[in-house]
Amino acid sequence: MNIEKITEGQVVSPSLWGGREGLASIYIHIPFCKQACHYCDFHFSTSLKKKSQLVSMLCKELVLRKDELPAEEIQCIYFGGGTPSLLDAEELKQLFDTIYTHYRIAENPEITLEANPDDLTPGKVEMLAASKINRLSIGIQSFFEEDLKLMNRAHNAKEALESINLAKAYFDNISIDLIYGIPGMSAARWCENLAKALKLKVPHISSYALTVEPNTALHKFIEKGKIKPVDDAAAKEHFQILVxxxxxxxxxxxxxxxxxxxxxxxxxxxxxxxxxxxLGIGPGAHSFDRETRKWNISNNPLYIKALEKGELPQEMERLSTADKFNEYIMTRLRTKYGVGIVEIARKFGDTYEKHFQKQVIPLQKEELIKEEDGVYHITEKGKFLSDGIAADLFYLEAE
Incomplete structure (x- = not known):
C-alpha cells in the first residue's frame, strides 16, 4: 500500500506510520462550550463573546508556527475542544484557508470535527458536509436521560439518536463517544446503551470510564454526598461487557x-x-516534534493578548531518552500493536532493552503481559490495569 494514497477511513498499519518520516497532524483546540459538563477538566469557556476573535488568533498561531515541522506532510487535522461544532461556516473557512495556504497537506487527509448532538441540526450537518470535514466524532456519552442529566450534558436522549441519523445522511466516517462506570448505571443499562449504538451502525466507537477529576463539579458533588462515588468494580464489569x-x-x-x-x-x-x-494550536493545546513537547497557556484572554503582539504563549520541555522510552511504553501498550523488543533496542539502545526484559518478567508471571515473536501485549486480565502496568516498566532517570 502506498502511504500517499491512503483514503479517508482506511486502516494504517504501524509499519507504515512508524516507519515513514514526514507525516504529521494538526490539532486545533476550540475552547468554548454552551455549558460545563460536571466531569470535564479540559480548558474551555462558556462565554462565546470572544469566539471570532479567538479564531483569528488561531489562524495567527498557525502562520507563526508554519515552519516548526518543515519536512512534514499533514495527514490529519483534528478539531477538538471544548465544542468545535460551535464554529460557523465562515470560521471553519478561515481556519482551512490558513492551513491550506501555509502547510503541505497530504492527499485525502483525515479531517475530524468533534460535535455535540444538540449542535447537529440539519443545517449544521449540511454545512459541515460542504466543508473539508470528512469525519465526525459525536459526543453521545449515553442514550439515557438520567445519565445525561447527572453529567450535565447539553443534549438529551432524543437529540443523541437524532444527531447520528442526521450525520449518517452526509458522513460515512462517524465515531461516537460513550461513557461507562456512571454512578447508578447498571450492567443492564450499559448493555442497552451498546445495543442502541450497534443498531445505529456507526463504524467507530470510543468509550471511556467516568473519571472523577479534582476541582470538577462531579468531584464536589461526590464529596458532599449528592452523587454516589464511582464504583471501580462496576466500571471494570462495564469494560468487560464493552469489549x-x-x-x-x-x-x-x-x-x-x-x-x-x-x-x-x-x-x-x-x-x-x-x-x-x-502541532497543537489554541489555548491549552500540546505539541510534539519527537524531541520536544510544547504547551500553550490555558487562558483565552492571555492567549489572545499574546498572539495580538505576535508572541507564542507557550512553554517547552526537551525530552530525554527516558521520557521518550516511557511514552513509547505507555502509548504502545494501549494498542493492539504492543511493544517490540527489537524496536526498543533500535530506538533506545541496549540499556533500555535490558531494563525492559528485566521489568517485564514479574508481569508475565502474573499473566498481565504476554509475549509472541518478540512483541509484548497486555493480556485480557491486565487490560483494565494498563496504566499501572506501563508504570512498572518505566525507566527512572535515577536508576
Missing part, C-alpha cells in the same frame, strides 16, 4: 478505549500512539 459485545459485532479493539470496524480506525489517534509529530 466482549463490540468484538462479537466485528469491531476491532485496536486501542484500550477505541473500537473500529475494518477501514475505520482513527488515523489521528493512531498518529499519536505511534509517535508521529503533531
Amino acid at each position: 466482549s459485545t463490540l468484538t462479537a459485532n466485528s469491531f476491532e479493539h485496536y486501542e484500550f478505549s477505541n473500537f473500529g470496524k475494518p477501514g475505520y480506525f482513527s488515523q489521528n489517534n493512531m498518529a499519536y500512539w505511534l509517535g508521529k509529530p503533531y
Whole structure:
C-alpha cells in the first residue's frame, strides 16, 4: 500500500506510520462550550463573546508556527475542544484557508470535527458536509436521560439518536463517544446503551470510564454526598461487557478505549500512539516534534493578548531518552500493536532493552503481559490495569 494514497477511513498499519518520516497532524483546540459538563477538566469557556476573535488568533498561531515541522506532510487535522461544532461556516473557512495556504497537506487527509448532538441540526450537518470535514466524532456519552442529566450534558436522549441519523445522511466516517462506570448505571443499562449504538451502525466507537477529576463539579458533588462515588468494580464489569459485545459485532479493539470496524480506525489517534509529530494550536493545546513537547497557556484572554503582539504563549520541555522510552511504553501498550523488543533496542539502545526484559518478567508471571515473536501485549486480565502496568516498566532517570 502506498502511504500517499491512503483514503479517508482506511486502516494504517504501524509499519507504515512508524516507519515513514514526514507525516504529521494538526490539532486545533476550540475552547468554548454552551455549558460545563460536571466531569470535564479540559480548558474551555462558556462565554462565546470572544469566539471570532479567538479564531483569528488561531489562524495567527498557525502562520507563526508554519515552519516548526518543515519536512512534514499533514495527514490529519483534528478539531477538538471544548465544542468545535460551535464554529460557523465562515470560521471553519478561515481556519482551512490558513492551513491550506501555509502547510503541505497530504492527499485525502483525515479531517475530524468533534460535535455535540444538540449542535447537529440539519443545517449544521449540511454545512459541515460542504466543508473539508470528512469525519465526525459525536459526543453521545449515553442514550439515557438520567445519565445525561447527572453529567450535565447539553443534549438529551432524543437529540443523541437524532444527531447520528442526521450525520449518517452526509458522513460515512462517524465515531461516537460513550461513557461507562456512571454512578447508578447498571450492567443492564450499559448493555442497552451498546445495543442502541450497534443498531445505529456507526463504524467507530470510543468509550471511556467516568473519571472523577479534582476541582470538577462531579468531584464536589461526590464529596458532599449528592452523587454516589464511582464504583471501580462496576466500571471494570462495564469494560468487560464493552469489549466482549463490540468484538462479537466485528469491531476491532485496536486501542484500550477505541473500537473500529475494518477501514475505520482513527488515523489521528493512531498518529499519536505511534509517535508521529503533531502541532497543537489554541489555548491549552500540546505539541510534539519527537524531541520536544510544547504547551500553550490555558487562558483565552492571555492567549489572545499574546498572539495580538505576535508572541507564542507557550512553554517547552526537551525530552530525554527516558521520557521518550516511557511514552513509547505507555502509548504502545494501549494498542493492539504492543511493544517490540527489537524496536526498543533500535530506538533506545541496549540499556533500555535490558531494563525492559528485566521489568517485564514479574508481569508475565502474573499473566498481565504476554509475549509472541518478540512483541509484548497486555493480556485480557491486565487490560483494565494498563496504566499501572506501563508504570512498572518505566525507566527512572535515577536508576
